[in-house]
Amino acid sequence: MNALKWHGHATTRAAALIGCTALVLGVTGTGVAQAGSRDLGREVLAAGDGWASEGAGTTGGSAADAEHVYTVTTWEEFRAALKDGGDAPRIIRVKGMIDAVSQGCEAFAAEGYDFRQYLADYDPAVWGNDTPVSGEQEDLRAASADNQDKAIKAAVPANTTIVGVGKDSGILGGSLQIKGVDNVILRNLTIEAPLDCFPQWDPTDDDNTGAWNSEYDGVVVYGSTHVWIDHNTLTDGRHPDSSLPSYFGKTYQQHDGLLDIVRGANHVTVSWNSFADHDKTMLIGNSDSAAATDAGKLKVTLHHNRFEGIVERAPRVRFGQVDSYNNHFVVTKEQKFGYVFGIGIESRLHATHNALTLAPGVSVGKVLKKWKEAPLTAEHNYVNGKPTDLIAVHNAEIPEETLQSGAGWTPTLRTKVDRPQAVPGIVDRRAGAGGC
Numbered sequence: 001m002n003a004l005k006w007h008g009h010a011t012t013r014a015a016a017l018i019g020c021t022a023l024v025l026g027v028t029g030t031g032v033a034q035a036g037s038r039d040l041g042r043e044v045l046a047a048g049d050g051w052a053s054e055g056a057g058t059t060g061g062s063a064a065d066a067e068h069v070y071t072v073t074t075w076e077e078f079r080a081a082l083k084d085g086g087d088a089p090r091i092i093r094v095k096g097m098i099d100a101v102s103q104g105c106e107a108f109a110a111e112g113y114d115f116r117q118y119l120a121d122y123d124p125a126v127w128g129n130d131t132p133v134s135g136e137q138e139d140l141r142a143a144s145a146d147n148q149d150k151a152i153k154a155a156v157p158a159n160t161t162i163v164g165v166g167k168d169s170g171i172l173g174g175s176l177q178i179k180g181v182d183n184v185i186l187r188n189l190t191i192e193a194p195l196d197c198f199p200q201w202d203p204t205d206d207d208n209t210g211a212w213n214s215e216y217d218g219v220v221v222y223g224s225t226h227v228w229i230d231h232n233t234l235t236d237g238r239h240p241d242s243s244l245p246s247y248f249g250k251t252y253q254q255h256d257g258l259l260d261i262v263r264g265a266n267h268v269t270v271s272w273n274s275f276a277d278h279d280k281t282m283l284i285g286n287s288d289s290a291a292a293t294d295a296g297k298l299k300v301t302l303h304h305n306r307f308e309g310i311v312e313r314a315p316r317v318r319f320g321q322v323d324s325y326n327n328h329f330v331v332t333k334e335q336k337f338g339y340v341f342g343i344g345i346e347s348r349l350h351a352t353h354n355a356l357t358l359a360p361g362v363s364v365g366k367v368l369k370k371w372k373e374a375p376l377t378a379e380h381n382y383v384n385g386k387p388t389d390l391i392a393v394h395n396a397e398i399p400e401e402t403l404q405s406g407a408g409w410t411p412t413l414r415t416k417v418d419r420p421q422a423v424p425g426i427v428d429r430r431a432g433a434g435g436c
Helices: 075-083 115-122 136-152 390-397 420-430
Strands: 069-072 090-094 097-099 153-155 160-164 170-172 175-179 182-187 190-192 200-202 211-213 219-222 225-230 233-235 259-262 266-271 274-280 282-284 300-303 306-312 321-325 328-331 341-343 348-352 355-358 368-370 377-379 381-383 386-388
Touching: 069 075, 075 090, 075 097, 075 153, 115 136, 136 153, 136 200, 328 420, 341 348, 355 420, 368 390, 381 420
Parallel strands: 069 090, 090 160, 097 170, 153 175, 160 182, 170 190, 175 219, 182 225, 190 233, 219 259, 225 266, 233 274, 259 282, 266 300, 274 306, 300 321, 306 328, 321 348, 328 355, 341 368, 348 377, 355 381
Antiparallel strands: 200 211, 381 386
16 A cells, blocks of 8 residues: 555434433333433424325334344444344434444555556546546556445435434444435434545546546435434534645545435435535435436425535435425635525425525525526525525526526425524524434
C-alpha cells in the first residue's frame, strides 16, 4: 500500500414529550423497559401521520417476540441481527456508535491498487477528457470498491424497527438498504454518511472537465413500502466536504446522498429528523426515464425536519406526490447553497407552512429549482419570519425557469399543522436523535 493518506475514517409523535434518552433497556432480548419509561421500539406510526400511515399503516417490528429483540454494539452484531429470523417482526436496538469501517479503507483495497499510480495514469494531461478511464488501476479500483460495497451495506428486512438507545447511538460509515420490503421503522439514530474509499474519476463528466463520483447513501429506500424514518440525525459528521482534498482541480468527492427514496418506493413518512452539513441530501426518484416503476408511486411526507448546511436536494423530486410541511430550512452565510426544493419530471410537490431562515445575501428565488416542467403548490411559507410566495419570487428573480402553481392535489394525511412562524422554535428543539 502506498503512503498516500487515505481519506476514510481517521482511524407517532408521542403523547408525552419525554426525551428519547429516557429509554432504559431491560435484559437483552426481553424487550422490556423499566417502569415509567417509553419503549421506542414498540411504538408505531400514528394514524394519519403522512403517507406511511396509508392503508394498514407502518408498525415495523413492534410485535416482535422476545426471541427477536436484539441489542447490538458492533457492525457485525447488527448485520447478524438483520439476517436472523426471516421476516418475523424484529426490534434491533443499537447501543452506542457502531462503525462499519472500523478497520479503515486500507482493508478493502485490492492487491496492487495504488492511488498514486491511479492519479498518474488518469491525469487529464495524460489520459485526456474524451473517454472514460480504463485499464489495470481502474479495474483494481473497481475491485476495491466492490470489497467496500460488500462490507458496509446492510439489508433491512420487512417488519423491522431499528432504534438507537439513548441520545448518542447510531451508525458510522454504513449504508442501510431498505430494498424491496414492507413495513420498516428507523428511529433515534445518528447516521454519519458513508465515506467512499474509492471514488471513480470520470474525465467526461461536468462538461468534459471531469469529476470524482462516489457511491453509498446513508439510507436508501428502494422499491419499498410503508417506511417511517423518525427523529434521526443524518450528517457528514467528522468528514465534511470542506475536509476533502482536490485532485485534477476537482474535489475528491467521497459522499453521495443522506436519504434517497427511489425505484418505485411508496408510502414513506420522514418526520422530526435533522439533516446537516451535506451536499446532495435527499433524492425522491432517481431517473427521468423511470416512469414505468415510479409513476403513481414515490408518495412521501416530510414534516418537522430540520435542514441546515444543506447545499441541495431537500428534496429533489421526480414523479412523486410529496407533501412537505412544517420543516425548517437554515442556510448560513458561510455555506455553499444551490437550492432547497428541486422540481423534476412529473412531480407534484405540495410544500406549505414551512419556515426558511436565510442568511443575508441568499437569494429567495433559489429556494426552488426547476429541472423539468411540473406544477407545485407552495403556500403559507415564511422566510426570515415573513410570509413569502416562493413561486412568485422565483419567477420574478429567475424568469427563464418559470414555475407553474397548483400541484393538483391536497394532502389529507397530516398531523397537527403548526403555524410556520412557530416552526423554528418547535423543530429546532425536538428534531434529530434524542428529541422524541
